[in-house]
Amino acid sequence: MLAVPGSSEEWSIGLRDYISHKPAGPERWDFLERLLPGKLSKDFVEALKAVVGRPHVSTATVVLEQHGRDESIHRCQPPDVVVWPQNVEQVSQLAALCYREGVPIIPFSTGTGLEGGVCAVQGGVCINLTHMDRILELKPEDFSVVVEPGVTRKALNTHLRDTGLWFPVDPGADASLCGMAATGASGTTTIRYGTMKENVLNLEVVLPDGQLLHTAGLGRHFRKSAAGYNLTGLFVGSEGTLGLITATTLRLHSAPEATLVATCAFPSIQVAVDSTIHILQAAMPVARIEFLDDAVIDACNRHSNLNCTVAPTLFLEFHGSERALEEQLQRAEEIIQYNGASHLSLVKKEQYSQLWAARHNALYAFRALRPGCKNYTTDVCVPISRLPEILVQAKEDLKALGITGSTCPLLGRALALHGTCTGEHGIGLGKRQLLQEEVGPVGMETMRKLKAALDPRGLMNPGKVL
Amino acid sequence: MLAVPGSSEEWSIGLRDYISHKPAGPERWDFLERLLPGKLSKDFVEALKAVVGRPHVSTATVVLEQHGRDESIHRCQPPDVVVWPQNVEQVSQLAALCYREGVPIIPFSTGTGLEGGVCAVQGGVCINLTHMDRILELKPEDFSVVVEPGVTRKALNTHLRDTGLWFPVDPGADASLCGMAATGASGTTTIRYGTMKENVLNLEVVLPDGQLLHTAGLGRHFRKSAAGYNLTGLFVGSEGTLGLITATTLRLHSAPEATLVATCAFPSIQVAVDSTIHILQAAMPVARIEFLDDAVIDACNRHSNLNCTVAPTLFLEFHGSERALEEQLQRAEEIIQYNGASHLSLVKKEQYSQLWAARHNALYAFRALRPGCKNYTTDVCVPISRLPEILVQAKEDLKALGITGSTCPLLGRALALHGTCTGEHGIGLGKRQLLQEEVGPVGMETMRKLKAALDPRGLMNPGKVL
Structure with missing residues (x-):
């Protein structure tokens, strides 16, 4: 050669x-x-x-x-x-x-x-792609918008302020919406509004050879389509390894008429999880429900100036009309008390953003706990029924390893419990080995075939995902 | 040779x-x-x-x-x-x-x-595949169930009766759930609960060479996963052209505490559509909302023994607690009257199934109108904002062609209006040409590459989709 x-x-x-x-x-x-x-x-x-x-x-x-x-x-x-x-x-x-x-x-x-x-x-x-930052087409009556890659989540919601609509997927960071589509992002509102997978209607993609693909057809924005293979679904979460997303059509939602946020401290993780299951089984339209263990609460209290009881805690957010909220709150209170917790603490309107910011900033709160140490973040999903078990085990593992940390079940364990190695961060570089364990050899082979079919020269974000 | x-x-x-x-x-x-x-x-x-x-x-x-x-x-x-x-x-x-x-x-x-x-x-x-008819694994606390291809929608819901859960995707027919996954089915409850795309968590697929693939990994059932390419999403709606679905993990929902059904006759299609948009913009958790034009209503009255005013009509269904339903009904009434319709007619509990059956049987109602004639059914999706326009045009087209028919906008027109050629029936044999017009040459080429990558010998349900 x-x-x-x-x-x-x-x-x-x-x-x-x-x-x-x-x-x-x-x-x-x-x-x-x-x-x-x-x-x-x-x-x-x-x-x-x-x-x-x-x-x-x-x-x-x-x-x-x-x-x-x-x-x-x-x-x-x-x-x-x-x-x-x-x-x-x-x-x-x-x-x-x-x-x-x-x-x-x-x-x-x-x-x-x-x-x-x-x-x-x-x-x-x-x-x-940040110079391409136009909101190309807003159709309020169709609940859809087309954005370029430079448009971030917050910029879109600011733009939508007077329309009565919003885009609810919230991964914490003010990420690019096309980037969120590329990584299949989700966030605290998934329970009510779904992840990017459920909210991307169409993608404009530049394929490896420069050809332009509209995954759901040019100019289409439909939720209910069964037209051929679901190319939109394939490109959402492909992390730039199949093509470059140059525009995303998103599904918008009506902004909630009223919002109510509450916290609840629990005597144990088990009681917190049981309450969560019961709230979901009661078909209550909860918009956000997040679990924080005592260590996270402690870190958030110090770093973000919260004043929560140091205990396993749920942060809850409800969306609806004033009357519906009143009823939801009452039912949530009944469920929680039935399970042995004391009561819900209502959060004042002016403190909503502080509370969720504290949750999103848990990472920095932990960093602040041990200055000079590096921190390792990750995410997993487990079936909710296995959550108490995995959290208790994770705490013991961390203690044994001398690591300051919280709500971060170890990945190997998540897999053994039939969890997934990533809920929202994607695979990227960090989790390729874990992906193999998760989807198995046939899954990996199938993904490799798809990659080879659409990016035969292996030029699109090489070394990622597979 | x-x-x-x-x-x-x-x-x-x-x-x-x-x-x-x-x-x-x-x-x-x-x-x-x-x-x-x-x-x-x-x-x-x-x-x-x-x-x-x-x-x-x-x-x-x-x-x-x-x-x-x-x-x-x-x-x-x-x-x-x-x-x-x-x-x-x-x-x-x-x-x-x-x-x-x-x-x-x-x-x-x-x-x-x-x-x-x-x-x-x-x-x-x-x-x-109908001999494989077991419900393999029901996990109520995780809101998931695994079913084999012989299990139909109604069989599953009968099985779930005492769990407080249900599977809401309802295409009318008592189809196999794996078949519904294969065609990416949807139905009257899409607006609240989504299509199969949003409700399939994992698929067991036999690939063309006989290998077994679990699209989201073996034994996993998660809504919020970003682990590698979305294989589940690719196989949902692939109509048996990439592999054989032998089991489907479905997302279950809490059965509604109470249900309320109402109909509303409108002076015009435009008013019906405006009312629909306003109801959706008010973030009302409507479970079903279906439009039937005067011709459909007339046919349903005769065939299914309904007694509806012959006019453009909405069938509405609300799910929630008794108190929430009361509030929703009041708001819907306000919106409808604001738009110039008279009022909502509440349907009696014992007539709910008759009403929805009438809607599902509109096909047979039409067949009965002209005995001896063949009927041609199809489905399209258009952005809701274009609905009045397309319905009025379709009526004129049908009249000009001397066809008895209704709510069936012509497909070419649906495409021109940025609609899609199929909402829920799939492509099958009947709409392959239309698919090409819809997704364009690059879309078709991309789909062909995927097909060739996963079914190189072209043996899986040949001649369909592409």
Whole structure:
């Protein structure tokens, strides 16, 4: 495979091999390092500039490093170049260019991921989509909106303020909505409004070769469609490994007429879980229900200035009309008392956001508990019936390991209990081994076939998920 | 390609070519027809019998014809043989056998489809899954149940009667739940409880080569998972073209404490639609809301003994506590009167099932209107904002064509209005051309790549969807 440097054919083969397959040996590596600016040829970078315009391409070290990590503990793995396309046509041209040259692509928006999904493990071109930040089409009477990748959850809800509608999926961070679609995000309101899976109606995707796909057909926004394979569902949660999401059509919901938040301290985890099951079985339209153990409550009290009893606790939020809320509250109170807890504490309206912010910031609260220590975050889902068991075991495990932590059942255990290794963070880099254990060899083989079918050259966010 | 009959090699090659690719010329066809029982070799049929037992295989003409059609107008296209496996291991062995010999497979359960999805367009083996009719695992506290393909919607709900839970997706017919997963069914309760897409948590699938896949991992039943590609979502609605669904894990819901049904006659379609939008915007937890135009109402009055005013009409159903229902009803009444309708008519409890049955039987009501005529049924989805427009246009089209019909906007028009060509019936045979118009060339190419990746020999329910 080694050839004499200098011949133009070798040049181009060498470049592609180098970038997509890594060099064959150290000699080759050295030879390329000497000749290329960074890892990509000058010509290639010039071609990128020709597509998006000179000011929208950067190879500055500090920029590359900003784009090589997210909010997780995964080490920074910078791309070779960052580009900021201004529209979908440019994204399409960039993809076609990378496809032709065999260069990996890593999509980037807010960088708020928690599993290293943006790390450029093979280098390549990071496509920063934040300049595409238009709300393309709002149809209040159809409960739908089309957004570009630069539009974040909070920006959309601010835009919707006067329409009586909102987008409820809330993973905590002010993430890009297209990024949330890419990772299949969910959050505290899942119980009532579902995850991204249930709220994405259509996606505009630039495929690896630059072709444009509308997963549910061009301009369509339907919840109730059975037209062919569910491409929307396949791309939601694919973490940029099958294509680049350049627009997302979302299902909107009516903003609740009134909101009521309450907390409840429980004598044990078991009682908290039993109460949760009973509340759900009573078909109460709870909007959020979150469990926090005593350690989390303690950390939140200190870090976020809460004043909660240090005990296993539920945070509850109800949405509805004033009268419906009154009734829901009364029923929740009955259920909780029946299970042996004392009562619900109503939270004042002006403290709602403080309470949920405290929940979302539990991570930082824990960090603050042991300054100088690194923290490791993760998420799991278990069937609710197994929750008490897994939480008690996790506490014992953490104690035995001398780790400060909470509500974080160990992953191996989650799997043994038929849980899943990720509820909302995605697979990214961090959980690939666990995915294999979870879906088994046939599941992995099936996923690999899909990846090979849609991204045969393996250029889309390589090294992730599979 | 033609060879001398009698050599054993030619025998086996000939058989495969014949079955999977159709014969090369008429000579070959004749030669095979003479020698084979039906279109499959005796040895092959014996091999099927060895897997499922002699009594569970049939080549009787009447049986084949029963399995060659569904409830649609598509002409009967019988398979060459019908087999009734008793368990998933047998299904797996059947698939492996067909894969080896290149014989098409068509899954069959209740035969209640409406798009010809069971027609054996290339002949082959029809796998009737109705003998696998166990409810494998019910976990009330996790709101989940695992069912085999022989379990129908009504059978499950009867089984759940005393648990306080139910499965709400209701396409009208008493279809198999696995069949509903395969076609991505929905129904009148979609607005509150979603379609099959939102209610299938995991699928057990026998892949074309006989391997067993659990789309969300073995034994897992989670709503909130982001573990790798969404295989569950891909197989829901794939209409048996990617594999055979042998078990489905479903999300259950709490049975409503109380139910209230009302009808409302409107002076015009526009007023009915405006009222619907306002009811949805008020975030009222409506469980069902169905529009029937004056022609449907007239047919239902005659056929199903209803006594409704002949006018554009909404059928509404509310679920909740007694107090919540009272409030919802009052609000709905306010909205309707604000829009210029007179009032809601409450339906008596004992007439609920009659009313919804009338709606589901609108098809037969229409058939009865013109005895001797064939009827053509279809379904579309349009954004609710375009509904008045499309209904008025459809009525004019039907009148111009001299067709008795109703609430059936023409498909081409639905597409032009950014609708979809199917809400719940699937693609099957009947709508393949329309699917192409809807998802476009890149969408079709992407679907074809997925099909080729998972069913490279093209044996799973061939000729459907794509």
